[in-house]
Amino acid sequence: MIDYKKHLLRKLMLKNIKILKEKLNKNLWTENNEILDSHLYDQRGNIKGKTSLLLLPQNTADVVEIVKVCDQYKIPIVPQGGRTGLCGGTIPNKNGKEILLSTEKMNNILEISKDNFYMIAQSGCSLCDIKNKALENNRFFPLTLPSETACTIGGNISTNAGGSAVLKYGMTKEVVEGLEVVLPNGEILNSIKNIEKDNRGFDPKYLHIGSEGTLGIITKVKLRLFPEIKKKAMAIVALDSIEDIINFLNITKNQCYEYLSAFEINSRIGLNLIKKYYNNIPIPFNNKYNWYIIFELSSYDNLDLDLKIKNIISKGLNNKIVSDAVVPQNLNQYNNIWKTRELLSEAQKIKGKSIKHDISIPINKIPIFLNKANKFLSAFHEDNILAFGHLADGNLHYNISKPEEMSDTLFNKLHKQINSNIFDLVNDLGGSFSAEHGIGLIKKKEFKKYTSKEELIIKNNFKKLLDPNNIMNPGKVYN
Amino acid sequence: MKVLVAVKRVIDYNVKIRIKQDNSGVETDNVKMSMNPFDEIAVEEAIRLKEKNIAEEVIVISIGTDNVQETIRSALAMGADRGILVKTEKELEPLNIAKIIKYFVEKEKSDLTILGKQAIDDDFNQTGQMLAGLLQYPQATFASKVIKENGSLLVTREVDGGLETLKVKLPCIVTTDLRLNEPRYASLPNIMKAKSKAIDIFQLQELNLDLENRLELLEVKGPPERGGTVKMLEGHSDLINVLKNKEGIL
Ligand SMILES: Cc1cc2nc3c(=O)[nH]c(=O)nc-3n(C[C@H](O)[C@H](O)[C@H](O)COP(=O)(O)OP(=O)(O)OC[C@H]3O[C@@H](n4cnc5c(N)ncnc54)[C@H](O)[C@@H]3O)c2cc1C
Numbered sequence: 001m002i003d004y005k006k007h008l009l010r011k012l013m014l015k016n017i018k019i020l021k022e023k024l025n026k027n028l029w030t031e032n033n034e035i036l037d038s039h040l041y042d043q044r045g046n047i048k049g050k051t052s053l054l055l056l057p058q059n060t061a062d063v064v065e066i067v068k069v070c071d072q073y074k075i076p077i078v079p080q081g082g083r084t085g086l087c088g089g090t091i092p093n094k095n096g097k098e099i100l101l102s103t104e105k106m107n108n109i110l111e112i113s114k115d116n117f118y119m120i121a122q123s124g125c126s127l128c129d130i131k132n133k134a135l136e137n138n139r140f141f142p143l144t145l146p147s148e149t150a151c152t153i154g155g156n157i158s159t160n161a162g163g164s165a166v167l168k169y170g171m172t173k174e175v176v177e178g179l180e181v182v183l184p185n186g187e188i189l190n191s192i193k194n195i196e197k198d199n200r201g202f203d204p205k206y207l208h209i210g211s212e213g214t215l216g217i218i219t220k221v222k223l224r225l226f227p228e229i230k231k232k233a234m235a236i237v238a239l240d241s242i243e244d245i246i247n248f249l250n251i252t253k254n255q256c257y258e259y260l261s262a263f264e265i266n267s268r269i270g271l272n273l274i275k276k277y278y279n280n281i282p283i284p285f286n287n288k289y290n291w292y293i294i295f296e297l298s299s300y301d302n303l304d305l306d307l308k309i310k311n312i313i314s315k316g317l318n319n320k321i322v323s324d325a326v327v328p329q330n331l332n333q334y335n336n337i338w339k340t341r342e343l344l345s346e347a348q349k350i351k352g353k354s355i356k357h358d359i360s361i362p363i364n365k366i367p368i369f370l371n372k373a374n375k376f377l378s379a380f381h382e383d384n385i386l387a388f389g390h391l392a393d394g395n396l397h398y399n400i401s402k403p404e405e406m407s408d409t410l411f412n413k414l415h416k417q418i419n420s421n422i423f424d425l426v427n428d429l430g431g432s433f434s435a436e437h438g439i440g441l442i443k444k445k446e447f448k449k450y451t452s453k454e455e456l457i458i459k460n461n462f463k464k465l466l467d468p469n470n471i472m473n474p475g476k477v478y479n
Numbered sequence: 480m481k482v483l484v485a486v487k488r489v490i491d492y493n494v495k496i497r498i499k500q501d502n503s504g505v506e507t508d509n510v511k512m513s514m515n516p517f518d519e520i521a522v523e524e525a526i527r528l529k530e531k532n533i534a535e536e537v538i539v540i541s542i543g544t545d546n547v548q549e550t551i552r553s554a555l556a557m558g559a560d561r562g563i564l565v566k567t568e569k570e571l572e573p574l575n576i577a578k579i580i581k582y583f584v585e586k587e588k589s590d591l592t593i594l595g596k597q598a599i600d601d602d603f604n605q606t607g608q609m610l611a612g613l614l615q616y617p618q619a620t621f622a623s624k625v626i627k628e629n630g631s632l633l634v635t636r637e638v639d640g641g642l643e644t645l646k647v648k649l650p651c652i653v654t655t656d657l658r659l660n661e662p663r664y665a666s667l668p669n670i671m672k673a674k675s676k677a678i679d680i681f682q683l684q685e686l687n688l689d690l691e692n693r694l695e696l697l698e699v700k701g702p703p704e705r706g707g708t709v710k711m712l713e714g715h716s717d718l719i720n721v722l723k724n725k726e727g728i729l
Contacts (some may be wrong), residue, residue: 073661182516230509235667260662282661282663282664284664285666302509306672308669310670310671313667314671317667317668324666324667324668325666325668326664326665326667327665327667327670328664329492329513329514329519329556329664329665330493330511330513330514330516330519331491331492331513331555332491332492332493332516333664334493335493337664344559361638418570
């Protein structure tokens with residue numbers, strides 16, 4: 001009986017998809033298996049979905065046309081940008097009923113205003129193109145992600161992405177001035193305006209920032225630009241304990257808050273990974289300390305930031321908080337030092353399987369977190385536990401690699417237990433189990449468990465209000 | 480053994496070079512300057528000799544404006560003992576640079592003088608060789624390994640198809656290649672200490688050398704713009720069509 005119902009539903013779905021194809025211009029979709037297949041994987045290669053159609057709109061009108069038909073025939077859509085998201089948000093259901101809508105052909109920069117410091121672009125522009133376009137005009141778009149050549153600005157906004165510029169510029173939501181969104185019923189909600197201030201009630205664009213494709217398709221974006229950065233200076237600093245790091249952050253903020261643009265933490269274990277897998281990158285200090293901070297100052301004018309950096313570190317050295325420090329003498333060293341931080345994820349991938357956590361914790365509670373978390377991971381040798389990330393944002397990547405001698409089965413079995421221990425601890429300390437990467441497909445259970453009832457009700461109600469037929473990325477974030 | 484290392488301040492290797500509008504040279508205003516990478520390798524090699532107790536003193540020399548002191552300080556922060564700055568506003572060609580360095584090789588009685596094989600700004604690759612010629616010293620250029628053996632150096636050089644090892648008697652001139660070593664990072668405590676190391680400053684005129692330029696720079700031009708556009712082909716049939724009808728290959 002149930003099978004029969006399934007059969008009927010499937011037939012209906014195929015019929016509907018056929019209708020959709022007939023209504024659309026041929027260059028707006030493809031069924032080519034090779035192309036479909038390349039759009040079905042998640043970044044980490046852990047999950048794969050199924051689909052029979054990929055839509056490739058080129059502009060807002062195309063998206064409106066597509067969404068209207070999909071809403072009428074209740075065809076579920078999975079929006080895709082650069083597919084670099086880390087929570088499976090772009091993976092369709094395994095039953096094959098969902099179709100994909102990729103913004104990859106909506107990649108035009110529409111307007112840049114040097115004088116008014118903004119840019120308007122289609123949502124499928126890569127972050128890298130946006131940043132380069134700004135630079136060509138002596139402007140700076142601050143969002144900085146390791147995935148920037150592949151990810152799209154629409155994806156960044158849909159996940160409210162973070163990255164290494166959050167400290168100075170905030171999350172993506174802080175640099176978005178307006179959005180054009182095609183709602184699930186095919187209507188256009190446009191908050192791109194020519195004015196800076198508009199207090200006619202709350203701003204609906206905030207509904208869509210971080211909504212992971214569940215409330216509509218973002219088609220255009222208006223972004224805030226900044227003056228070009230003229231001067232940068234950085235150092236890598238060695239410290240003994242996590243408490244020292246927090247003290248050092250205080251010194252740095254007190255002396256240079258307005259210039260501080262990065263404050264990233266790495267450890268002996270992290271530098272060992274880099275040394276092992278990237279032997280062309282020179283390792284500072286022969287890696288003889290426990291913890292490292294890479295911090296960077298940047299300014300819009302030609303200030304002597306090197307001097308400021310030296311003053312901050314000298315203070316740390318005098319207070320015996322800092323053990324040693326390296327200031328790069330040329331851009332090659334500058335880049336190499338950054339690489340010791342930027343290549344950590346890749347290095348860990350080469351090492352093998354790992355359980356990853358992207359958590360945020362009140363900064364003063366980070367020592368408690370590390371202490372407690374390391375305790376219930378005592379079965380793992382310390383070399384397998386890597387803590388790194390955006391320390392000044394209270395954002396840690398806390399990843400546990402599979403020890404070589406441990407079987408895959410045991411590691412997979414421990415996965416759930418470790419996750420719930422860590423997330424419980426994070427929750428107890430007032431933190432979040434998802435600092436930057438969102439909910440998507442893989443964090444739904446945690447979303448329910450660690451979000452307040454009131455917040456869940458509001459979010460669920462908005463979803464129902466905007467998407468009554470549940471065609472926008474169904475099965476993601478919400479149940 | 481006393482080691483003299485010559486270093487040059489150049490536009491940082493990682494900076495995109497912009498040519499002046501009038502083609503008279505390249506833009507250097509507000510551009511990041513660093514030590515010539517081959518010279519950094521030379522400094523590193525000298526310091527390693529000192530750490531192995533083979534060299535007693537490492538002296539760094541540079542020629543140019545006051546800004547060049549920063550480059551000398553960088554070398555001192557890496558571990559060199561003291562610096563020499565020959566001050567001039569003049570653009571000097573390799574032969575003249577070699578004459579100035581010769582003056583200090585003789586003054587300091589350095590046993591080994593190490594230079595980069597070339598500076599990445601003008602790519603002349605002449606100074607070390609001319610210096611050896613002027614001094615009538617043996618030379619080993621493009622060194623990828625240096626070992627001291629009694630009164631000589633064994634210097635390995637990368638040549639087409641393999642490695643060549645030369646034995647050169649001290650005093651001598653060595654120029655460095657890229658694979659000789661990986662220069663160290665300068666630690667901040669060492670940068671601080673370097674501030675109190677001595678840099679002797681000489682005015683170029685004081686040296687009384689005949690430094691007439693024999694070369695004249697006429698113009699500097701960028702490489703030709705990369706032309707052409709890229710068109711994505713839609714599949715096999717499109718490819719065959721292009722090869723057949725447009726390119727005439729099939
Ligand atoms: C190496 C690496 C490093 C990373 N580092 C960071 C980091 O430091 N900080 C961080 O925050 N993230 C990081 N990420 C995650 C990822 O790059 C970002 O989340 C990025 O913003 C996603 O952009 P995308 O275009 O790839 O989106 P996708 O992965 O294609 O999509 C992400 C979500 O947004 C939806 N979506 C995409 N486009 C639209 C649209 N136009 N309209 C509506 N919904 C849409 C999708 O349905 C999906 O739910 C990293 C990823 C990688 C691979």
